Amino acid sequence: MCYAIPAKIIKITGDTAVVDYGGVEKKVNLTLVDNLKIGDYVLIHAGFAIERIQKKSAEESLEIIRNYMVESEKNL
Amino acid sequence: MNKDFVSLSEGSGGKEMNDLIKSFTFRGRGRWKNCYDDSATLDIGDSKLLVFTTDSFVINPIFFPGGDIGHVSVCGTINDLAVMGATPLGLSLGIVLEEGFSKRDLKKIINSINKISKDTGIPIVTGDTKVMEKGKVDKIVINVSGVGIAKKGGLLDKPLEIGDRIIISGGIGEHAIALLSKRFDYKTSIITDSKPLVEEISSVRHLIKAAKDPTRGGIAATLNDISQKHNLGMLIDEESIPAKKEVRIVSEMLGINLYELACEGRFICISSKDNACLVENTLKKFNSDAKIIGTVTDDNKVVIDTQLGRRILPEPRGLIVPRIC
Amino acid sequence: MDDKTLIDKHIRHIRSVAEEIDRTVTIMEICGGHTNVIMKYGIRDILPKNIRLISGPGCPVCVSSQHDIDCMIELAMNGIPVATYGDMLKVPGTRYSLDDARAKGAKIFEVYSASEVLGIKKTSPEIVFFGIGFETTAPMTAYLLKNGVTVYSVHKRVPPALSILAAGDVRIDGFIDPGHVSTIIGIKPYRSIKIPQVISGFTPERILRSIRFLVELIRDNKPTVINGYPEAVTESGNKSAQHLLNSHFVVSDSVWRGLGILPMSGLEVKNDSINAKIKYRPILEQVPDAKKNACRCGEILKGLIDPKDCPLYKVACSPDTPRGACMVSSEGSCAISFRYGI
Numbered sequence: 001m002c003y004a005i006p007a008k009i010i011k012i013t014g015d016t017a018v019v020d021y022g023g024v025e026k027k028v029n030l031t032l033v034d035n036l037k038i039g040d041y042v043l044i045h046a047g048f049a050i051e052r053i054q055k056k057s058a059e060e061s062l063e064i065i066r067n068y069m070v071e072s073e074k075n076l
Numbered sequence: 077m078n079k080d081f082v083s084l085s086e087g088s089g090g091k092e093m094n095d096l097i098k099s100f101t102f103r104g105r106g107r108w109k110n111c112y113d114d115s116a117t118l119d120i121g122d123s124k125l126l127v128f129t130t131d132s133f134v135i136n137p138i139f140f141p142g143g144d145i146g147h148v149s150v151c152g153t154i155n156d157l158a159v160m161g162a163t164p165l166g167l168s169l170g171i172v173l174e175e176g177f178s179k180r181d182l183k184k185i186i187n188s189i190n191k192i193s194k195d196t197g198i199p200i201v202t203g204d205t206k207v208m209e210k211g212k213v214d215k216i217v218i219n220v221s222g223v224g225i226a227k228k229g230g231l232l233d234k235p236l237e238i239g240d241r242i243i244i245s246g247g248i249g250e251h252a253i254a255l256l257s258k259r260f261d262y263k264t265s266i267i268t269d270s271k272p273l274v275e276e277i278s279s280v281r282h283l284i285k286a287a288k289d290p291t292r293g294g295i296a297a298t299l300n301d302i303s304q305k306h307n308l309g310m311l312i313d314e315e316s317i318p319a320k321k322e323v324r325i326v327s328e329m330l331g332i333n334l335y336e337l338a339c340e341g342r343f344i345c346i347s348s349k350d351n352a353c354l355v356e357n358t359l360k361k362f363n364s365d366a367k368i369i370g371t372v373t374d375d376n377k378v379v380i381d382t383q384l385g386r387r388i389l390p391e392p393r394g395l396i397v398p399r400i401c
Numbered sequence: 402m403d404d405k406t407l408i409d410k411h412i413r414h415i416r417s418v419a420e421e422i423d424r425t426v427t428i429m430e431i432c433g434g435h436t437n438v439i440m441k442y443g444i445r446d447i448l449p450k451n452i453r454l455i456s457g458p459g460c461p462v463c464v465s466s467q468h469d470i471d472c473m474i475e476l477a478m479n480g481i482p483v484a485t486y487g488d489m490l491k492v493p494g495t496r497y498s499l500d501d502a503r504a505k506g507a508k509i510f511e512v513y514s515a516s517e518v519l520g521i522k523k524t525s526p527e528i529v530f531f532g533i534g535f536e537t538t539a540p541m542t543a544y545l546l547k548n549g550v551t552v553y554s555v556h557k558r559v560p561p562a563l564s565i566l567a568a569g570d571v572r573i574d575g576f577i578d579p580g581h582v583s584t585i586i587g588i589k590p591y592r593s594i595k596i597p598q599v600i601s602g603f604t605p606e607r608i609l610r611s612i613r614f615l616v617e618l619i620r621d622n623k624p625t626v627i628n629g630y631p632e633a634v635t636e637s638g639n640k641s642a643q644h645l646l647n648s649h650f651v652v653s654d655s656v657w658r659g660l661g662i663l664p665m666s667g668l669e670v671k672n673d674s675i676n677a678k679i680k681y682r683p684i685l686e687q688v689p690d691a692k693k694n695a696c697r698c699g700e701i702l703k704g705l706i707d708p709k710d711c712p713l714y715k716v717a718c719s720p721d722t723p724r725g726a727c728m729v730s731s732e733g734s735c736a737i738s739f740r741y742g743i
Binding site: 082091330383384386387393 | 441446501504513605740
């Protein structure tokens, strides 16, 4: 049950959307995440979008984590 | 398992089903052999073996991307003969219909069956049709039995040796993914892989020792079956297992083990190390995803080599996916 | 850098930090998805001997009390149509499982997504949904409540369980926090638990990365929470999902198999008219208290013992003849260990 993959919203009809991940299209329920638009990436779990994937801030955070890793390697 | 009544998982192709079948004891098999294998065999003299099999199909939905229940039923039985190394001679067709079943749908299904029969030259020679009251059976149930002939010593059940190679004839899980698309409401370009395997198996028959088709329970079931039958182990290279990207994505999405997804037009075969490349290249002419995926070992377990180390590939248990075969 | 190279780096780094820590440290994960990846890839076996990785109560089916399971089965056996996620079907109740009840004619609908229940309600208006799961699936159940579906809720909240575990019988030095629960609740709820934590994604690389961060935090005695899943987890989490939760659920005490009653750890349906526990009280009152059996799921869920330490494991308890939820649920420690031959 605990699997979720990021998917791109390609169509929205009211409460539901069609998302695309790597060629697989699936209908999902959007009621748990606000203000979604076509082109947004979302995390899907059990047929619901549970969160928007923050591409930009994810990159920034990964940069922080990468720096942390580099720093910690320096200390070895 | 409940002692008193049958549950869905006992038809799933996994351990529970095997246990249920083994609990039936049929006496008086006489000179018939291989009764728990894909097909049973009977020595009829003149260095020939009669090969006999049966299979019932309860697929839901009955129409799915690339095929229908008729197509899968006939291919399924033809393949049970082909993987034994037999030349199919004829098939029987038993149909149980629900009252009210659409005649247009029935015609489509019969047309599918006829097409396979015509393409392979394997005739439907006898059959039976029954209709049950609405609600007493779910739309349609098909049974296809088949007889074939094999040369004595020509069966694909030769002893295996450590170091033999394991080859799969194409990408896995496509039938399951095509079938589940309606039930789980997703769309992909994947169509069922269901097809007759007579020609493919014939092309490598002289090069291989054993063959089996990974239907219900997928390659996890089949590799474990072969391992148990021959009392030998297997080491499978995870990166070599061919599976289309969409199949991987859907299995991840649904939380279903990729290796337990059913195929209806694929087979696993074992060859000597020396023949393996030739087998792979020959099969690539039919499906470019054919691949050597592993080696026979003396371990008595099926082990899969992942990016992080080795782990056991267990025999499927439980309700893998209901009614896809 | 590809995953394999990263994995090698993480492992080397974990090994070198582990050498600096002169005792055995225990890291607990509480997410069925993490348990599965850890077992599937044998991650425990590649960690240094003094880094102990244990599974906690991360499987929502496993932590549902026997009594609640018996109650749902009782509803089904009394002709009330019931919808549930597939995992629940084979969990043994005191007498039957839901799967057995289905074979006996009870109307049980297996759903992959809670959203399917709305369609089922059209033909079976009396449908009761078995609300299982942590904060990831609870908002989906809230959506059903919003649409008037009757629910039997056994939803639970992760942070209260973490607090109890952190203060419990097993010394826990760090947590791998659940991935998807965190997308909903955010990072904030974990901060009050003064113990090193890393919120983790689901690939083997991500889990090893999380363990790498954790061993450093443990070495440096830093009770910090690191967000190792920043693509999906933010400080405040998914506010609209939280709002839906708060509108339809009220925080309540809850019984966790193995942990007993944890205060404020459950989510109870707010609206009595669609709370199955109230609506069907006359039926449910008849359900006797569950009898204890020799199953040691409780201790396994707390991380006190491993599946192999339970006397029933592989002897009387197997996927064919499960004695407890840990052996039935696909996210249960015992089922996962059994599958991978541990």
